[in-house]
Amino acid sequence: MPTLWGLDKIIHFIEYYIFGYLIFRCFVPLESSTFRKGQAILWTIGIGVIYALTDEWHQSFVPGRDPSAWDALFDALGVTFAALTFQGIRKQVSIIKWMESWLERRMRH
Numbered sequence: 299m300p301t302l303w304g305l306d307k308i309i310h311f312i313e314y315y316i317f318g319y320l321i322f323r324c325f326v327p328l329e330s331s332t333f334r335k336g337q338a339i340l341w342t343i344g345i346g347v348i349y350a351l352t353d354e355w356h357q358s359f360v361p362g363r364d365p366s367a368w369d370a371l372f373d374a375l376g377v378t379f380a381a382l383t384f385q386g387i388r389k390q391v392s393i394i395k396w397m398e399s400w401l402e403r404r405m406r407h
Contacts, residue, residue: 310372311379318346318380319387323398326384339381346377 325338350373354365388395 307368307372310369311376314346314350314373314376315380316376317349318342318377319384321345321377322381322384335385342381343374343378346381347374350374350377 322338322342325341326335350370353373354367354370357363358365388398
């Protein structure tokens with residue numbers, strides 16, 4: 299039986315935290331948005347969890363890989379935590395907001 303805690307689970311959490319941050323970012327651009335924060339949180343969690351579950355299901359068809367409910371749980375936790383902490387992280391880590399602004403300006407040209 300795989301262990302509940304370990305580097306593997308931490309990596310799953312971090313990967314899906316980043317994924318969740320990017321999903322949430324799609325719903326809440328720097329400029330005004332028609333999405334409310336609550337809607338963005340729900341959509342982020344929904345999309346992230348569905349992706350995590352389908353990814354684990356996909357692994358059942360890949361030789362040498364096994365699906366894991368624990369992996370899916372840590373994926374879901376990462377996405378959820380990202381959705382809930384998105385705005386606070388952007389306020390506290392100014393380099394992230396600067397990078398987002400810079401990327402948006404570059405993409406407009």
